[in-house]
Amino acid sequence: MSAWQFFLGHRAEILDATLTHLTLVLIAMAIAIAIAVPLGMLIVQRRSLRTLSLGLASVFQTIPSLALFGFLIPLPFIGGIGPRTAIVALVVYALLPILRNTYVGLSGIDPAVLEAAEAMGMTNSQILFRVRLPLALGVILAGIRTATVITIGVATIAAAIGAGGLGTFIFRGVAMVSDAVILAGAIPAALLALVADFLLGLLERRLRVV
């Protein structure tokens, strides 16, 4: 059976897996952004917390993804087989790029600009929301873009712990020794990553100032 025939015959199933895949990525990214951006804002001021959180996020990202799933499964509450564990792992993976870029973006602003903002009588929150964040937005978005691409990739492995998604086809195809089945997962997963990268790249260029 050719790959194309398999595609046509299983398009509903493939579409379904693609949607599951996207859902995993979107939920994980939303949580990761909600944690990493505020944390990044916080560590600009607090040095000790900065070393700790950037270090921890680096350690998390160094752990091989399949091993990380392995570590999470035995844990109570967040562990077990299924999408919940997968989302936790994906969040952990997405943290570092977003956290690091938020910190770099916020701390890399021209000191003269910040001095002027302070001297003009802007309050701390005005400086944060009208000066720092707008100027750091492009860099923060670049971090979100990297994290999204990583997350789409790691999410294929999430199928190994029963989270569903496009990895299901890849693992099944490997077990069946069927190129057609493998490609039914691999091609949409690759396309998802490329499209996400392209769209976020577009947004990043539009929002980046200077």
Added chain:
Amino acid sequence: MNSKTAVSHAYPIEFRDVSFHINDIPTRPIVKNVSLVIPRTETLVLLGRSGSGKTTLLRLVNRMLVPSSGQVLVDGQPTSGADPIRLRRGIGYVIQEAGLFPHFTVAQNVALVPRLENWESSRVDARVRELLTLVGLDPAEFSSRYPRELSGGQRQRVGVARALAADPPILLMDEPFGALDPVTRSELQREFSSLARRLGKTILFVTHDLHEAMLLGSRIGLLHSGQLVALAPPQEFLRLAHPEVRAFVASINGFAGAC
């Protein structure tokens, strides 16, 4: 300083035996026992080498820094008790690289303080046009440009316009022309000198350039190792005997004879 009359007769800026040191290291003060009054509409130039404490003294005025001992008074009120946000909105501030917001247009940069003060937008627009014209930039041409589309001299003009936007009675200027090429610098110095006379602001101006100090200052105060070692009107200043004054005069010696 308890009655209103006292306040209205107070000096715009007054330093009373002010010392400043970082993080409780009183052995190495950055500013040491400075007392100084700046009357209304005076342009006082603080001259000194790098690290002499002149920028620190400037930043004590708008409470970017608080004195370790002594008092800084703005309009008779100690800055240590003032709300820093209110205080700063009434004091214009110009720095070396202008510090314009790169994501704001020229007009938005100039409009910053009026907008923070919630002026009506028609009043803000009129004020922006007025100020750009005042600093020699055609509003039609420059309003919608971004700082990166300006030359260094133009950026600094916008910096001056931004500082003047809400018509503050006091201006603080920290080597505003220091990063410009010599020709543009002397152009801006001359223009600013006549602008300052017309506007009637009280100006505290920091520089390490004696020539600039002579051109702009109604008085020149010389800082050396955190202490105010000389204070005099320009011509008189040149004749002072203090070794640090002599060092500065010697540095432009060929020139001093000419003026």
